Amino acid sequence: MASPSGTPTKITQGSRTRGGIGESTLRPDGTLKVTGEFAYSSDMWHEDMLWGQILRSTVAHAEIASIDTSQALAMPGVYAVLTYDDLPTAVKNYGLEIQDTPVLAHGKVRHHGEPVAIVAADHPETARRAAAKIHVEYRELPVITDEASATAPDAILIHENRDDHHSRHVPHPNIVHRQPIVRGDVTAARERADVIVTGEYTFGMQDQAFLGPESGLAVPEEDGGVHLYIATQWLHSDLRQIAPVLGLPEDKVRMTLSGVGGAFGGREDLSMQIHACLLALRTGKPVKIVYNRFESFFGHVHRHPAKLYYEHGAARDGRLTHMKCRIVLDGGAYASASPAVVGNASSLSVGPYVVDDVDIEAVALYTNNPPCGAMRGFGAVQACFAYEAQMDKLAAKLGMDPVEFRRLNAMEQGTLLPTGQPVDSPAPVAELLRRVKAMPMPPERQWESSEGADLRELPGGLSNTTHGEGVVRGVGYAVGIKNVGFSEGFDDYSTAKVRLEVVAGEPVATVHTAMAEVGQGGVTVHAQIARTELGVTQVTIHPADTQVGSAGSTSASRQTYVTGGAVKNSCELVREKVLEIGRRKFGSYHPAWATAELLLEGGKVVTDGGEVLSDLADVLEGETVEVEAEWRHRPTEPFDLRTGQGNGHVQYSFAAHRAVVEVDTELGLVKVIELACAQDVGKALNPLSVLGQIQGGTTQGLGVAVMEEIVVDPKTAKVKNPSFTDYLIPTILDTPTIPVDVLELADDHAPYGLRGVGEAPTLSSTPAVLAAIRNATGLELNRTPVRPEHLTGTQLSEG
Structure with missing residues (x-):
C-alpha cells in the first residue's frame, strides 16, 4: 500500500481542478465538425453492406388496391423487397405514445410520402431503381385537411378503429387529444374589463431542417439479434418501439448512437430504424439507409401548424382581467407527440402573465396532412406568437408602452398558473423585459455608413432589390415561458455510469450515459460535472448506447437538468466510495481523514480548509470505483381532463427579445x-x-417569422416544397446581430441551480420580429411566416 504523498500542505485556489462547471470549455467534437472530419451517421460503412430504399406513397389518402413487387425482385443486385405482409410479427405499428403508425402502409395510406415498401440492394442506385419498379395501385379517398373537414358529422375517419386512452375523452375520433383549462369566472371578469381585444392567428408548419438527413446502419449479429448504429434523440425509446416489431427481446436489439447532424425534435420519432433492421435480418447482411433531402421532408414529423383564437380583457390601469382562447393544432396523419403538444399549448397559453380568470381549450387533429410532432419549444411556440400579439393590441388600445404593459402584468415567483400550479422558482419576467429594452439600439440606416454603402444591410440584401428610399424601421418586443422537462406525470429520469481509476499514473473518470448528443453540448457539460465533483482533469465520455440505463430524450431542454443531475449523483456516490477507500488505507496517517469534510480537487484529496491529505492516484492505486445510478426530478401530475388543474410541470424558462x-x-x-x-x-x-443555444434558438424563431413554411396543397394534402430550394431557412446573410444578456437566478430544486436553456429563445423571437414589422408597417399581420405579399397587398399566384 502506498502512503500519502508528502507532508500535508495547504491547497490554493489556483491549484483547483480546471475545466469544471461555470467555465467555457471547448467542445471535444468542435474542431472535427468545422473541418468536415466528424463522422456522422451517413458516413458509416461496413464491409459487404447493402443499401436500403423506401418506396413512399404518391398520394395523401387512398386505399391500396394492390402492390406488385415482381419487377423489383427480378432486378440483379436486389436482395429483398418487403411490404406489410412480409413483417415478421403480429406487432406492426409503433408510436411514441399511441401506437398508430404502421411500419409499412396496410390497407390504405394516410399522408403523402408514407412508407409502402422497402428494398435492399448492393448499390444505392440499384435500390432506388428497384423501388421505382414496385407498382402500387391506389383508389384515392377524399382528404381531411382542416378542422371543418376533420370534425364534420360525415367526416371520413383517419383511424377507423381507435382504441387509445385519449379516444375516450375526445368529442370526435379525428381529434387526437383535447385539453380544457378553466379557472375563475371569465364571464364575470369580462364585465369588469374596460377594453377587450380579440385575434385570430395562423402559425405555419415549420421543418426542423437539420443538417444531416436521416441515416443509420443495421448489422445482423450471430445470436440472431441486430446492432443498430443510429442518429436519434432517444435510444431507449427507439428500442422500446423497434424490438416488438422485429420479434426480438430488447437485449438482442443493441443500439449505439452515431454522429447526429442536428435534431430539434425531428428525431424523436422513428424514421428508417425499423426498416434497416428488417432488411438486415431478412438478408443476413448489414444494411445502410440514408435519406436524401427530398425524402427527409417526408421522413420526419414537423412543427404543428395552428389556428389560435384569443380574447383578452384589461382594466383602464392596464391590469389583465381575463383571457379566453382556443388553439387548434394540426397533428397530421399520426399521433406522434401531439398529446404532449396539446398539454404544453394549453397550460402555457396565457404566457408569463398574471391572469386569474381563464377559459382555454386546445385540441390536436388527425388529418391527411404530414404528421407533426416535436419541434423545439413545441406547443408553447405557437401560443407565444398569439398571446404576444394580443399584448401589443391591448397596449395600443390603452395607450401604454408595450414593454411597460407587459411588465405591469408579468408573473413572478409564487404566481399561480392557469392550471393552479404555483411557480416555485425565480420568474424574472419584468427584469428580462427591462434588460432587453435597455440594450443599446443598433445605428440607423447602416447602409449609409461613411465607409460606403453595404448592400447586405438593406432589405433584399445582395440581390439589390431596394435602394432604401422606402425603407422604414420598426422595433418590437416579446417575452415567453417554456416548461423544462417532461410533464403531466411522466416518469422523467436519467441514468449515468461513472468510473474512476488510475491510468498511466493519473486518475481518469469515465462517464457513460445513453444521452443523445445532437449538438447541444452535453458531452462537454458531463465532463465539466465530473471534473467538478471528482477533482480530476482527464474525463472520457463513453459513446452513448443501450448498454447503460435510459437517459430519456434530448428534448424539452431537459438533458443538462436530468442527465446532468444523474452524472452529478453518480459522481457524488463515486466520491464517497473513494473517500471510504482513503480512510481505510490512510486514516491512521492524519486525523483529518476521520474528522474533516473531505473533497477531491486537482487530483488530490483535500479538507474543506484546503489541506492536502493525499494524491488521488495513491488512494486509487489498485482500485477501480464504478457507480451506475438514476436521478429523477420532482414528480408531476396529469392535468385534469375537465378543468385542466394540476401540477403538470417541473421547471420553467424565460426569455425576452427585442427585434x-x-x-x-x-x-x-x-x-x-x-x-x-x-x-x-x-x-x-x-x-x-x-450563448450558442440562445443564438441558435433565436435564429430558428426568426426563420418561422419571415421565411420558413412547409406548404401543403389544401385540395390534395400534398407537400409542395420538399427541398431547400423552395423551403427557405436563414443563412448567415439573413441572421442578424444577436446580443445576449444572461441572467443567473438559481432554481433551488435543480442541480447547480441550472435552468433549461435551448427552447425559450425560440418562443419570443418570432413574435418580436412580427411586432417590429407591425411597428414599421402598421399592418395587423396575424400569420407566420410574413411574406412579401402580406406587406404590399399583392397576392402572388400559386405554383
Whole structure:
C-alpha cells in the first residue's frame, strides 16, 4: 500500500481542478465538425453492406388496391423487397405514445410520402431503381385537411378503429387529444374589463431542417439479434418501439448512437430504424439507409401548424382581467407527440402573465396532412406568437408602452398558473423585459455608413432589390415561458455510469450515459460535472448506447437538468466510495481523514480548509470505483381532463427579445437588423454553449417569422416544397446581430441551480420580429411566416 504523498500542505485556489462547471470549455467534437472530419451517421460503412430504399406513397389518402413487387425482385443486385405482409410479427405499428403508425402502409395510406415498401440492394442506385419498379395501385379517398373537414358529422375517419386512452375523452375520433383549462369566472371578469381585444392567428408548419438527413446502419449479429448504429434523440425509446416489431427481446436489439447532424425534435420519432433492421435480418447482411433531402421532408414529423383564437380583457390601469382562447393544432396523419403538444399549448397559453380568470381549450387533429410532432419549444411556440400579439393590441388600445404593459402584468415567483400550479422558482419576467429594452439600439440606416454603402444591410440584401428610399424601421418586443422537462406525470429520469481509476499514473473518470448528443453540448457539460465533483482533469465520455440505463430524450431542454443531475449523483456516490477507500488505507496517517469534510480537487484529496491529505492516484492505486445510478426530478401530475388543474410541470424558462427590423413597404422586403435577447439560465454551466443555444434558438424563431413554411396543397394534402430550394431557412446573410444578456437566478430544486436553456429563445423571437414589422408597417399581420405579399397587398399566384 502506498502512503500519502508528502507532508500535508495547504491547497490554493489556483491549484483547483480546471475545466469544471461555470467555465467555457471547448467542445471535444468542435474542431472535427468545422473541418468536415466528424463522422456522422451517413458516413458509416461496413464491409459487404447493402443499401436500403423506401418506396413512399404518391398520394395523401387512398386505399391500396394492390402492390406488385415482381419487377423489383427480378432486378440483379436486389436482395429483398418487403411490404406489410412480409413483417415478421403480429406487432406492426409503433408510436411514441399511441401506437398508430404502421411500419409499412396496410390497407390504405394516410399522408403523402408514407412508407409502402422497402428494398435492399448492393448499390444505392440499384435500390432506388428497384423501388421505382414496385407498382402500387391506389383508389384515392377524399382528404381531411382542416378542422371543418376533420370534425364534420360525415367526416371520413383517419383511424377507423381507435382504441387509445385519449379516444375516450375526445368529442370526435379525428381529434387526437383535447385539453380544457378553466379557472375563475371569465364571464364575470369580462364585465369588469374596460377594453377587450380579440385575434385570430395562423402559425405555419415549420421543418426542423437539420443538417444531416436521416441515416443509420443495421448489422445482423450471430445470436440472431441486430446492432443498430443510429442518429436519434432517444435510444431507449427507439428500442422500446423497434424490438416488438422485429420479434426480438430488447437485449438482442443493441443500439449505439452515431454522429447526429442536428435534431430539434425531428428525431424523436422513428424514421428508417425499423426498416434497416428488417432488411438486415431478412438478408443476413448489414444494411445502410440514408435519406436524401427530398425524402427527409417526408421522413420526419414537423412543427404543428395552428389556428389560435384569443380574447383578452384589461382594466383602464392596464391590469389583465381575463383571457379566453382556443388553439387548434394540426397533428397530421399520426399521433406522434401531439398529446404532449396539446398539454404544453394549453397550460402555457396565457404566457408569463398574471391572469386569474381563464377559459382555454386546445385540441390536436388527425388529418391527411404530414404528421407533426416535436419541434423545439413545441406547443408553447405557437401560443407565444398569439398571446404576444394580443399584448401589443391591448397596449395600443390603452395607450401604454408595450414593454411597460407587459411588465405591469408579468408573473413572478409564487404566481399561480392557469392550471393552479404555483411557480416555485425565480420568474424574472419584468427584469428580462427591462434588460432587453435597455440594450443599446443598433445605428440607423447602416447602409449609409461613411465607409460606403453595404448592400447586405438593406432589405433584399445582395440581390439589390431596394435602394432604401422606402425603407422604414420598426422595433418590437416579446417575452415567453417554456416548461423544462417532461410533464403531466411522466416518469422523467436519467441514468449515468461513472468510473474512476488510475491510468498511466493519473486518475481518469469515465462517464457513460445513453444521452443523445445532437449538438447541444452535453458531452462537454458531463465532463465539466465530473471534473467538478471528482477533482480530476482527464474525463472520457463513453459513446452513448443501450448498454447503460435510459437517459430519456434530448428534448424539452431537459438533458443538462436530468442527465446532468444523474452524472452529478453518480459522481457524488463515486466520491464517497473513494473517500471510504482513503480512510481505510490512510486514516491512521492524519486525523483529518476521520474528522474533516473531505473533497477531491486537482487530483488530490483535500479538507474543506484546503489541506492536502493525499494524491488521488495513491488512494486509487489498485482500485477501480464504478457507480451506475438514476436521478429523477420532482414528480408531476396529469392535468385534469375537465378543468385542466394540476401540477403538470417541473421547471420553467424565460426569455425576452427585442427585434429591430427594416422594411421596404413598397416591395415587401424585410431585413432583421438585430434580435437582442435577455434570458435567465439559472446557472450557466458552460457560458459559451449557453450563448450558442440562445443564438441558435433565436435564429430558428426568426426563420418561422419571415421565411420558413412547409406548404401543403389544401385540395390534395400534398407537400409542395420538399427541398431547400423552395423551403427557405436563414443563412448567415439573413441572421442578424444577436446580443445576449444572461441572467443567473438559481432554481433551488435543480442541480447547480441550472435552468433549461435551448427552447425559450425560440418562443419570443418570432413574435418580436412580427411586432417590429407591425411597428414599421402598421399592418395587423396575424400569420407566420410574413411574406412579401402580406406587406404590399399583392397576392402572388400559386405554383
